[in-house]
Structures are given as C-alpha cells and as structure tokens.
Amino acid sequence: MTAGGAAQAQAPAYPTKPVRVVVGFSAGGPTDVMARAFADYAARKLGQSFIVENKPGANTILAAEAVASAPADGYTLLVGATNHTMIPALYSARVKFDAVKSFAPICTMAISPTVLVVGPAMKAANLDAFLQQVKAEPGKRTYATAGSGSSGHFASEQFTRLTDTRMNHIPYKGAAQAVIDLMGGQVDSSFATLGSVLPQVQSGKLQALAVAAPQRSPLLPQVPTFEEAGVKGYSADAWYGLLAPANTPPAILAALQETAQGFAKEPNTVEKLRGLGMESQSVCGAPFGEQLQREVQNYSQIARELNLKTD
Structure with missing residues (x-):
C-alpha cells in the first residue's frame, strides 16, 4: 500500500x-x-x-x-x-x-451586499446628492428597515455614524412592507439586502445609489460601491x-x-x-x-x- x-x-x-x-x-x-x-x-x-x-x-x-x-x-x-x-x-x-x-x-x-435605495419621495441621482439632502435637514429624512435590531437597522446606524448624519428610523415588521412603502413614497430610503430590492431596482421602481461591498455587484454593475462614491470604510x-x-x-x-x-x-x-x-x-x-x-x-x-x- x-x-x-x-x-x-x-x-x-x-x-x-x-x-x-x-x-x-x-x-x-x-x-x-x-x-x-x-x-x-x-x-x-x-x-x-x-x-x-x-x-x-x-x-x-x-x-x-x-x-x-x-x-x-x-x-x-x-x-x-x-x-x-x-x-x-x-x-x-x-x-x-x-x-x-x-x-x-x-x-x-x-x-448579499447591502444597497442604499431611494424611492420617489427622495430625488437623489447619486450618493453625494443624497448626503447633501440628509445633512441639510438633520433628522428629517427617513430610512425604512425590516425592524428594530435588524441587519438593515445596524447597517443604517453604521452609515450615519461614519458620515456624521442623522436620519429618522422607520421600523417595519419585515422587509416586504418596507419596500412597498418606499416605492409608495411614504419613506425616503432604505439600506436593504440586495436580494430584497433587486427586482424593484431592475424595474426602475427604486433607485440604487451605492453598494456596501468591496467590489461592485455583478447584478448591478452600474451602481458604485460606497468607497467609490466617497464614503470610505463602509461595508455591510x-x-x-x-x-x-x-x-x-x-x-x-x-x-x-x-x-x-x-x-x-x-x-x-x-x-x-x-x-x-x-x-x-x-x-x-x-x-x-x-x-x-x-x-x-x-x-x-x-x-x-x-x-x-x-x-
């Protein structure tokens, strides 16, 4: 042997x-x-x-x-x-x-990278425009999550700390209703897992501003990473x-x-x-x-x- x-x-x-x-x-x-x-x-x-x-x-x-x-x-x-x-x-x-x-x-x-998406209530062509609006009205702009303590909540809080901004948290009982209200204009934005919003982004109902990952997602190759868009060190x-x-x-x-x-x-x-x-x-x-x-x-x-x- x-x-x-x-x-x-x-x-x-x-x-x-x-x-x-x-x-x-x-x-x-x-x-x-x-x-x-x-x-x-x-x-x-x-x-x-x-x-x-x-x-x-x-x-x-x-x-x-x-x-x-x-x-x-x-x-x-x-x-x-x-x-x-x-x-x-x-x-x-x-x-x-x-x-x-x-x-x-x-x-x-x-x-599944986290992606920052905005709905019709917030006109922002890119991450820089989004940050300008958030900083202009501290605490007024809203972000939706699937619930308090969810991954989206943690991702959002990491972002606001890194960018020294304040936003109003709107927690939901799950991602589905949060996405519906985001598309309907009841809330401004969401830091969502890509899988939960990919169809809406691809259909144009939501706009993706940046992906919280080291590289761009092959599923959204046109969307920059936060690093590329000017927010350094943010990954979710x-x-x-x-x-x-x-x-x-x-x-x-x-x-x-x-x-x-x-x-x-x-x-x-x-x-x-x-x-x-x-x-x-x-x-x-x-x-x-x-x-x-x-x-x-x-x-x-x-x-x-x-x-x-x-x-």
Missing part, C-alpha cells in the same frame, strides 16, 4: 449516516433555498443524505441553540446568516450559547455560511470545508444564488471565525449606544 493509501485508510470515515442541516428560517426563504442546494451538493459529493431541518423562531436562536448543544461529531450543522452575530447584542440575557465559542466556523458560502455584506458545534474533529471540518468551497464554486450554485440576489463566496476556518468575532463586537457596541433591547 502506498503512503497516500495508508493515510487514506487511517482517516476516519465521514459521513457514515445522514447529516442534519438546521436552518433558523422558514422554508422558501433565501437561506433555506441555499441550504437545500448545499445539501443536494454535499449528498452527491460525500455519499450520504444531508437533510435540511427548518427550525424558525426567536430570530434564529432556536436553530443555533439546537446545533450548539448537539454532539460535536459532524452530523448536526447550522446554515446561519449575518443575524447570528447580532444575537449577543440583542438577546444576551436569554441565550444559552456563545455565538462564536459554541461553534466551529466552516465556511461562508454566499454574500450579509453573509450566509456553515457552522458546526465547537470541538468538531478537524478531519471532519476539513471535509466539510472542501465540500462548502466546491459548492460555492459550482456554476449551478453561482446561477441559483444570483437569482436570490446573492453572490457565492468562501471564507473558511480561522478567517471566518475572526469575522464572526469582529461582527459580535461591532454589533454589541452599536446596540449599547442605541440602547437596543429585545424581549
């Missing part, structure tokens, strides 16, 4: 039974669609069923709790999103896990990624990282994600863990400054 064959023989077999993939959102949403696409890919590559389990509730706390308390054997995984790192900022008194330490980061698989990508319980064996994590990276690169994945307003991405292992830690600290600081409290 060759040395390579011996090493392969000594490697622990994984997986030898079906793998549970837990999602903290209802079926049909972008996180769920991506999770099911990953599960299909992983089943083909690793030769075992990957079964998606939707466990919505408590802003994904229930799903994260289920995975954090599961055996660290690679058979229970979490497909999480950006709001995972907002949990400590909003719910520290009630959660039974640590958003970073209770998990082994595997890989991000997709991102929403990520979607794969995590396992802490202390999962390194060999299993390596197999899952390789699978997640392969999934993100597959042409069918790229096409499916773009239909959801997402772009494929792989940040794996320690760099993903460092990203999680930075976000927890950042969101916790903003929540303290805003005195955000959640039941």
Whole structure:
C-alpha cells in the first residue's frame, strides 16, 4: 500500500449516516433555498443524505441553540446568516450559547451586499446628492428597515455614524412592507439586502445609489460601491455560511470545508444564488471565525449606544 493509501485508510470515515442541516428560517426563504442546494451538493459529493431541518423562531436562536448543544461529531450543522452575530447584542440575557465559542466556523458560502435605495419621495441621482439632502435637514429624512435590531437597522446606524448624519428610523415588521412603502413614497430610503430590492431596482421602481461591498455587484454593475462614491470604510455584506458545534474533529471540518468551497464554486450554485440576489463566496476556518468575532463586537457596541433591547 502506498503512503497516500495508508493515510487514506487511517482517516476516519465521514459521513457514515445522514447529516442534519438546521436552518433558523422558514422554508422558501433565501437561506433555506441555499441550504437545500448545499445539501443536494454535499449528498452527491460525500455519499450520504444531508437533510435540511427548518427550525424558525426567536430570530434564529432556536436553530443555533439546537446545533450548539448537539454532539460535536459532524452530523448536526447550522446554515446561519449575518443575524447570528447580532444575537449577543440583542438577546444576551436569554441565550444559552456563545455565538462564536459554541461553534466551529466552516465556511461562508454566499454574500448579499447591502444597497442604499431611494424611492420617489427622495430625488437623489447619486450618493453625494443624497448626503447633501440628509445633512441639510438633520433628522428629517427617513430610512425604512425590516425592524428594530435588524441587519438593515445596524447597517443604517453604521452609515450615519461614519458620515456624521442623522436620519429618522422607520421600523417595519419585515422587509416586504418596507419596500412597498418606499416605492409608495411614504419613506425616503432604505439600506436593504440586495436580494430584497433587486427586482424593484431592475424595474426602475427604486433607485440604487451605492453598494456596501468591496467590489461592485455583478447584478448591478452600474451602481458604485460606497468607497467609490466617497464614503470610505463602509461595508455591510450579509453573509450566509456553515457552522458546526465547537470541538468538531478537524478531519471532519476539513471535509466539510472542501465540500462548502466546491459548492460555492459550482456554476449551478453561482446561477441559483444570483437569482436570490446573492453572490457565492468562501471564507473558511480561522478567517471566518475572526469575522464572526469582529461582527459580535461591532454589533454589541452599536446596540449599547442605541440602547437596543429585545424581549
């Protein structure tokens, strides 16, 4: 037997039974669609069923709790999103896990950049014109979000701090109504995930002024980044990624990282994600863990400054 064959023989077999993939959102949403696409890919590559389990509730706390308390054997995984790192900022008194330490980061698989959009109530051809109007009437101009403490709320507050501006926050119970009112002129603007407003931007019902990402989005190539438009250091990508319980064996994590990276690169994945307003991405292992830690600290600081409290 060759040395390579011996090493392969000594490697622990994984997986030898079906793998549970837990999602903290209802079926049909972008996180769920991506999770099911990953599960299909992983089943083909690793030769075992990957079964998606939707466990919505408590802003994904229930799903994260289920995975954090599961055996660290690679058979229970979490497909999480950006709001995972907002949990400590909003719910520290009630959660039974640590958003970073209770998990082994595997890989991000997709991102959906935040985009600043305006409706008919605010005539602004570009980001500079938007800022001029906001600064001319401090606190008067409005921005809509999917709710207090949502990713859009945090993204908006980061922007106002960076630009030394004041705007009036109008929280909604979900993104759909916020977009409707933005198109109807009831509110001026929104810092929204690209997937939630892409059809409206493409149809001309909303105008995108800038994308909060390091590079322009292939879905909106004509829209500049905030960096290009003159606001330096502003980034608010929403990520979607794969995590396992802490202390999962390194060999299993390596197999899952390789699978997640392969999934993100597959042409069918790229096409499916773009239909959801997402772009494929792989940040794996320690760099993903460092990203999680930075976000927890950042969101916790903003929540303290805003005195955000959640039941």
